[in-house]
Amino acid sequence: MPEQEMKHIEGILKEEDIMKLEPEEDETYKKVEACQNCGLCLAVCPILEVLQHESYSGPRSITSELSRTVREFWKAKDVVYFCTQCGRCQEICSKNVPVPKVVSLIRSKLFEQRRDLVPNSFEPMLENLNEYGLAFEPMDKEAKIESAKGRLEMLGLPYVPDKVKSNAEVLYFPGCQADNLLPEIRESAKLVLEKLGADYTLLPDLKCCSLPAILMGDSEMVDKLEKDFLEKVKNLGAKTVVTTCAGCTATLEGIRQRNNADFEVKHIIEYIIEDFGREKFEKLLKNHPEHISVTLHSPCHLDRHVGKYTTDYAEEILEILPNVEIKRLEDPERCCGAGGLLNLYNPQISRVIIKKEIEDIQKSGAQTVVTPCPLCLVQIDQALFKKKAKTEALDYTVFLAKRLYGA
Ligand code: SF4
Ligand code: SF4
The missing domain is CATH 1.10.1060.10 (Alpha-helical ferredoxin)
Structure with a gap:
């Protein structure tokens, strides 16, 4: 025609x-x-x-x-x-x-x-994506390092400088939240990878995984971010992209599949079990002086968008951590209510959805709830705080770093 x-x-x-x-x-x-x-x-x-x-x-x-x-x-x-x-x-x-x-x-x-x-409430995020290629306005480099060091100090964890190099086996992709708002996750991932002896690198210039752009419907931005990601992995020559965010994992895996790219995408949980190996991991673990009871919140973007086996892996790792007692939730894969950008579109409804999960967490009697997704973490943490609950919410990777480093 x-x-x-x-x-x-x-x-x-x-x-x-x-x-x-x-x-x-x-x-x-x-x-x-x-x-x-x-x-x-x-x-x-x-x-x-x-x-x-x-x-x-x-x-x-x-x-x-x-x-x-x-x-x-x-x-x-x-x-x-x-x-x-x-x-x-x-x-x-x-x-x-x-x-x-x-x-x-x-x-x-x-x-x-x-x-x-x-929805108008998407506008600030759209602007950030257009201006910085990130969902959130980035901090300047020095301020970011200072903030990361401060958070690590509070957690009792050491700081290791970033590594950026070509031809490393692993590319660690923190995603927008861990890179800007929750730097302790990014830093903890580096610490875990160090302990595993992984040959890893970070990106010299991180851009969003594209999930927020998909959820807002901005296809042009999605294409732009997808191309940027593929080009960067190719240029760095990494074999495995490791993430600490459920949304990034599912999204980057989607990009990999669509483009038939010759690298793998794994959440750090998958990387530990599949690439490093359970037995080797067990040998790394030293007895931790503190006994702690934990419960797991499994994110939709891992459990259903990547696969149920990710929840099994997450539990398997918790089970082998010394002095850690697992308390199971009635429904560990319940939606936290923040996905799909509902927390921006209708925060009230988003907050009502999390209520059931919070009740379930409290009923479990666990001291700490861990989740391998920064978005779920923020949603759970805010709801626990509002309820003045004693339960602490921690990112899964941060929890792992603490147990590995005796913090
Ligand atoms: S009603 Fe829902 S569950 Fe039933 S076939 Fe349609 S989409 Fe599937
Ligand atoms: S929120 Fe409802 S419609 Fe949307 S994916 Fe979940 S079950 Fe399906």
Whole structure:
């Protein structure tokens, strides 16, 4: 079809709010047509549990609204911005309808064609991505080092300077949160990698993994960040990208798969079990003077988006740590309510969702709750603080560093 004619048709589609899809997107979209309307997903959706059909009609509505000839995607707006992308609906669905993927697709179409419907609360993050390629405004280098040293001192952990070099086996990718807001996670990962004797490097110039851009629907930014990441891994020549964030792990693994890239992406938990080895890890452990009871919150982006085995690995490591007693949650994979940027779109609902998890954590009687995701950590920590709970929330990697370094 001549280019001018094509543009004319695209213009009509845009004016009429009819979604035009790329072939790959069309394939995702078609999967919603497999929905049998059984309603099983309604029983597991954390938003529906809170909103009770009052202003949220649930994952099934995403599929029924969209499986029409005319794809009136904007009608699903309220549903798609409420979705935390927890993946519980897909997990229970016998037809494996990929609701989280469809939600991301609709968000990207809204961003492209109905920018007026994109929540205003996304704007600061969009601006940060445009200006710095990061979800948060970065601190200057010196201030960042000082802040990291201060946090480590409070945790009783030593500081090791950054390593940046070519051809290291491992590239440690901290992600926006650990690089800027929670530097103790980034520093603890370095300490753990040091203890494992890993040949690792950091990036000279970190950019976002692209998950926030996916969730806001900014496809151009997603492409830009994806290219940047692939180019950097190629230039550094790393074989394994190790992360400490559940969202980064799932997102970077998605990029790797889409591009058939010849490196691996692993959360540090996977790296310890699969690459370093459980037995070798056990030999590194010295008895720690402090007995502690811990419980694990498993993030949706690891447990469902990467695989259930990540929760098993996380538990396996905790089990072999000396003087650590595990107290299991009733539902360790419950959604924390912060995913899908719900904490920006509707912080009130996000806070209601975490309540059940907090009750479960307190019921477990554990002194500390650990989670391998900075986003979940912030959500849990804030809720515990608000409740004046005695339970401490710690990032999983920070907890590991403390146990490995006797802190
Ligand atoms: S569980 Fe799957 S098939 Fe059943 S209503 Fe939900 S999306 Fe449709
Ligand atoms: S991904 Fe989670 S929040 Fe979103 S519709 Fe499915 S169950 Fe609900």
